Amino acid sequence: MTAQKRGHAGHGHHHHHHDNVYLTSKNKNDAGVRITRIGLLVNLAMAIGKFLGGYIFHSQALIADAYHALTDMVSDFMTLGTVAWSLKPPSERFPNGYGKVESLGALGVSSLLLCGGVFMGLNAGQVLLSQFYPEAFETLQHAGLLVHAHSHSHSHDSEVVGPNINAAWLAAGSIVVKEWLYRATIKIAKERKSSVLASNAMHHRIDSLTSVVALATIAGAHVFTNASWLDPVGGLVISLMVIQAGWGNTKTALLELADTTVDDEIKDSVRRAASKALAQSPVPGHVEIRDIQGMKSGQNYLVEIEVAVPGSWSVQQFRQLEETLRERVGSKVRGVRRLKVRAVPQELQGISFTEEFIPGDVSPRSSPEPEEDENHSHQHNSNSHESHKRR
Template sequence: MTSNPQTRDHAGHAHHHHHHDNTFLLSKNKNDAGVRITRIGLYVNLGMAVTKGFGGYVFNSQALVADAIHSLTDLVSDIMTLATVGWSLKPPSDRFPSGYGKVESLGSLGVSGILLGGGFFMGWTALIALCQQFLPEAAAIAESWGLLPHHHHHHGIDDLGPNINAIWLAAGSIVIKEWLYRATLKIAQERKSTVLASNAYHHRVDSLTAFVALLLIAGSNVLNNAQWLDPVGGLVISLMVVQAGWGNTKQALLELADVGVDEEMRDNVRKAANRAVEGITTSSEPVNVRAIQGVKAGQNYLMDVEIGAPGTWTLEQTRRVEDLVRERIGAKVRGVKKVRVRFVTNAAEEPNFLDEFIPGDPTAASTPDSEAEYDHDHDHKHEAANGDARRRK
């Protein structure tokens, strides 16, 4: 296989780490753009979680505290991203023959799960605050039953609302997070990486939540008796976070369940495969690309290509075309790590990869009573196959 060494060199040169790959968190691979932007995000989130949490407490802003919790969920997601990006680029092994790409999908699921959990937690905190402002009697009963945490601000319910100075923290957060979003998304699109894209949208949501916090801090300072605006801001922020978390969770789950690649990817692979076979001339029939399918594992795409060829071809001829197709797709379509090629005659029926699945009850063939019967059938089928024009790799 001509493309194998390339993959091994590409994926292996920068990763000198042990099996339990926590070392990637202190990544030696500082030249990798994905690692670098994630590390910057990590430091920024750490700073912001502390600053906004402290600021929200000092300036009495529910929205700012909610935003700080969100920065904290981002911090955990950055650490998971660092760990999974490192794993997903490792070359395939005997134990993981399709590579480690799904580790990144698992990471993406973890990141999104944290985002969902953080969103629900923020929403719950905001609801408690609203309940304590508008339904103090019900809140007191719920507190006595242990359903709500004890609230220490009942004297006047902090009539001052959030301090106007909280606005500066929110404004700074918007600027920094919007920059991080754009920088991370650019790399995610170049790499076609779901976990980096998931991280980029974290930054965008954080920038939007900071904007909401800014509006509501301003509103509760400018308008009369509008202190309730601040916990409403916390609630709005939590809904935005939950929505983003659900979208990413769904995407990661589909990837883990091996959903087929999108139309754009299939078209790109088809174009590259067509280019590879267009120069091949045979005396009798053309060689053509009949069908493409594939799945995504993290940043890696694993593709299947069906090629129609003359029935008279030898194994050597098919092998040469297979290598040509694999090399061309590997060179032209970013992210493709494995190409499996199968050959059929041009006269074969409609392309359908489903015929690779074994039909019927899988347990029936494995019973001892049916083994002699199976051998007899197998011999007959083998003879028939030898005379069959259809051949595949």
């Protein structure tokens, strides 16, 4: 624990991301590395097993569950891959750092999840349509308005065939394994205080819940007579769960890319850390924190603080205050990657960050001075040249 605190105090914003190297770390004895790799291998094996099982045993619910497991695995890989980019220091081309690369990766994964959920739902809906309204299904299929559903064997026979009972064993096995993975991962996450491992653990728990839905619908189709429709209903329910998760993540990624402000919770944490820094450091005169704003860039927070300082302060005094605030907030608020401090005189009231934006009615076209200056400069150069020639 002491090592964790020491690393955090030295450069707090790096500590949060260190956990993301679990996949690429060469330290195979590390518990976090081991459980992350086990989780990814299990996800891959289960996704393949469920896809094959769903196809062979004619289970819509199992195919939907397999797709969900696969997108989770792609999400983990993408997260682990983009975090390495987000940690790169700012460059001339990317002055705000590379955090948005992670946001773009999140948008890609969530879009995949969203589209996959929609297609799974359409597929399950087709199977239900073929069972309850076969004439309408045939009409739409002949009109070319339906994609070819996997469970075509269900609709072409006079007798509707439900999922094979062996599909239930796959779903039950998935629940047991995923619940074990959740408990093992969350235990290490709590010990390490790792948000990334905690997120991975929640993925395992959600997979376990979707497998419960699959098991219930597959088993129900066998327990109750004429209930083969339960399996595609299970597929539809899981697809709706996937769509909900996909839309939520897509919306978050889009808002991040549009540079929306950080949560109030982050602003409050920054305000508390900055206030403590002012209380504990010997600052001459009264300094007031007036406003805080920021934006999220991947897992990084780029924050700005506006402070009111005495008008008599020198640049050196403000510089010392800036360094104090940056060190304190950086070590206390997890994820803060950049901190800009803006000073305003205490005497002035009603100033906000919006004054930094140039009003729309101020533009080079409405101000002809640059052209005059340019002509004047050109004329001056011509006169100098003529004078030189006369000599």
